[in-house]
Amino acid sequence: MEPLDEDELNHLLRKWEAPAAPPSLTQRIFPPRKSSLSWLLTGTIRVPVPALVAAAILIALWIHYSRPAVPARVSEPGSVSLADFQPVRQLEPVVVGGGQR
Amino acid sequence: MTENELKAAFEDHKDAVYRFAWRMMNSASAAEDVAQDVFLSLVRQPGRFDPARGPLRSFLLGITRNLVLKRWRDESPWEEFVEDHFAAKPMSVDTGPIAQVVADAVRLLPPLQREVLILAEYEELSLDEIARAVQSEIGTVKSRLHRARENLRRMLAPLKPTNGVRSNHGTVR
Numbered sequence: 001m002e003p004l005d006e007d008e009l010n011h012l013l014r015k016w017e018a019p020a021a022p023p024s025l026t027q028r029i030f031p032p033r034k035s036s037l038s039w040l041l042t043g044t045i046r047v048p049v050p051a052l053v054a055a056a057i058l059i060a061l062w063i064h065y066s067r068p069a070v071p072a073r074v075s076e077p078g079s080v081s082l083a084d085f086q087p088v089r090q091l092e093p094v095v096v097g098g099g100q101r
Numbered sequence: 102m103t104e105n106e107l108k109a110a111f112e113d114h115k116d117a118v119y120r121f122a123w124r125m126m127n128s129a130s131a132a133e134d135v136a137q138d139v140f141l142s143l144v145r146q147p148g149r150f151d152p153a154r155g156p157l158r159s160f161l162l163g164i165t166r167n168l169v170l171k172r173w174r175d176e177s178p179w180e181e182f183v184e185d186h187f188a189a190k191p192m193s194v195d196t197g198p199i200a201q202v203v204a205d206a207v208r209l210l211p212p213l214q215r216e217v218l219i220l221a222e223y224e225e226l227s228l229d230e231i232a233r234a235v236q237s238e239i240g241t242v243k244s245r246l247h248r249a250r251e252n253l254r255r256m257l258a259p260l261k262p263t264n265g266v267r268s269n270h271g272t273v274r
Contacts, residue, residue: 003254016203021119
């Protein structure tokens, strides 16, 4: 069987057409952006760990130093009650000698 | 590469990338996956493209080619891309439209012949651009392209009008 010549081959090759890229490809590369409100509700952000640790330390320091100083508790003078005082039942005076020279 | 430059590159070359992948793999979904990976690689590593080494189109088609071959290797790791043992025989052309017969013939070619034929005939790349895309010497590309066309001339011989098997319009004589 005689093979095709160059022109015949070129003519036949042109008959095989390929489709254009589908619209879904565009959406896969450039997904539609969410509105600001939906981003606030469902969005995520990526934070580098060092930045996160630094922020946590700063917040902890800020909380620590911004607390109002607690005044030192001063003990109030207790009230004195005489209810437990009792009279001496047996008085035993002791005379200590040598008190006057 | 700014986002606007990326969008412009995508609009300019998405059809060529998709067409090439589609012709190589015979699957719309696989071609779309490959085309997505091609442009995502451009987004992630825009510095890989050097304008001094050739146009963006041939660079993107080169990435497409590598991704297609990688898929084939993943699917058939034992199969080597050799072209020495391919013997083209006239195809059976009595069924299906002529475009389908041509598609079948091109897809029967060994991958290394198929890719240079598609890049040359359908994407109209120069030999130099094809050589860069397929990472081969220009002489090798010329040789593969010549063998691919010779094989197709034999495979599609039944479609030659003087052979009387079938006219080019798909009717049996």
